[in-house]
Amino acid sequence: MVINALDEVLFWQDIAVIHEVIQDLTAKYHPHDPQSYFAEKKQFLQKTIPTKADFLRRLEHYAENGTPTWISGRTDYCDDLGMNALKKAIHFSTPENGEQKSAKAESVLARDPAFWTQYANEILSKDKNTVLEMTIGAGLGTTAILRQMRPADMYFGVDIDFRCAKNADALARHYQVNGLGITASLWNLPFDDNTFSTICSNQGLEECREIPTILAESVRVLQPGGKLVLHCLKTSHWVRYFTDYGFSDAEIYDWLCRLRVYAGIEQIDAILLTQSMNPITRKEDAAKGYIAVYEKI
Ligand SMILES: C[S@@+](CC[C@H](N)C(=O)[O-])C[C@H]1O[C@@H](n2cnc3c(N)ncnc32)[C@H](O)[C@@H]1O
Numbered sequence: 018m019v020i021n022a023l024d025e026v027l028f029w030q031d032i033a034v035i036h037e038v039i040q041d042l043t044a045k046y047h048p049h050d051p052q053s054y055f056a057e058k059k060q061f062l063q064k065t066i067p068t069k070a071d072f073l074r075r076l077e078h079y080a081e082n083g084t085p086t087w088i089s090g091r092t093d094y095c096d097d098l099g100m101n102a103l104k105k106a107i108h109f110s111t112p113e114n115g116e117q118k119s120a121k122a123e124s125v126l127a128r129d130p131a132f133w134t135q136y137a138n139e140i141l142s143k144d145k146n147t148v149l150e151m152t153i154g155a156g157l158g159t160t161a162i163l164r165q166m167r168p169a170d171m172y173f174g175v176d177i178d179f180r181c182a183k184n185a186d187a188l189a190r191h192y193q194v195n196g197l198g199i200t201a202s203l204w205n206l207p208f209d210d211n212t213f214s215t216i217c218s219n220q221g222l223e224e225c226r227e228i229p230t231i232l233a234e235s236v237r238v239l240q241p242g243g244k245l246v247l248h249c250l251k252t253s254h255w256v257r258y259f260t261d262y263g264f265s266d267a268e269i270y271d272w273l274c275r276l277r278v279y280a281g282i283e284q285i286d287a288i289l290l291t292q293s294m295n296p297i298t299r300k301e302d303a304a305k306g307y308i309a310v311y312e313k314i
Pocket residue numbers: 091151152153154155156157158159175176177178181201202203204218219220221224225226
């Protein structure tokens with residue numbers, strides 16, 4: 018069960034409603050029938066938020082009142098780890114999971130080796146790197162980094178979802194490198210100022226709320242002269258929510274910024290400009306988006 022960032026925005030006032038719907042759809046359709054899952058979810062959204070005016074009311078409410086705090090747990094493995102969830106999650110840090118996750122990730126990375134080598138080279142550019150990865154997820158970006166790490170390097174990954182943090186542990190075991198996954202929120206990183214030489218994320222900010230807070234936190238824990246390396250998609254995952262209600266492209270960009278969710282690389286540039294961060298290099302790929310690199314002054 019995953020409550021996505023835009024659902025949290027839309028149901029900020031009554032999160033129990035979306036929680037129940039997602040739990041129900043997950044039980045019925047996940048993972049064997051994603052089509053029915055999304056079709057039924059769309060029907061629910063159209064019934065609950067019938068008009069653009071209703072949709073706008075919800076957006077305005079979040080823009081004014083939303084905060085970078087956990088409100089429900091995006092999944093059962095976030096802020097409320099019952100014994101059942103713990104028991105189910107235990108295999109995530111095993112070597113078997115490391116082997117499976119790495120095999121799956123390596124097959125994806127092999128489709129464009131040059132892109133992923135460049136991503137990892139940007140992250141591991143110093144003689145000795147202390148890396149913080151934001152948003153581990155299933156571990157695609159984690160694999161790209163860990164497989165290129167040298168003995169002097171250290172990797173730390175943060176994810177709000179406990180299972181994802183354990184994926185990083187399993188992958189670090191598999192590649193026999195110094196690596197640790199930590200369950201925490203990017204809104205309040207449990208690290209001292211100026212701790213890491215590199216901070217990175219692979220297509221992770223696209224799924225987060227409160228982007229300005231996350232960027233401010235990452236700059237805080239990055240050393241002066243350290244690099245922020247972001248692989249970001251060109252468009253937001255949430256555009257289709259808006260197009261369903263007839264928003265124009267300009268309106269969508271404006272709303273995504275006001276809601277403090279990912280709107281595009283221009284939004285990231287604008288925020289980082291206010292945070293003592295210099296853009297240093299950028300690679301653009303038609304399908305995969307950007308590898309954007311910034312340096313802390
Ligand atoms: C699409 S995944 C990232 C993909 C991943 N980097 C990869 O390469 O496979 C997004 C992740 O962001 C995490 N996430 C969302 N909001 C977060 C927050 N506030 N703090 C930490 N992690 C968060 C989710 O739990 C999810 O695992």
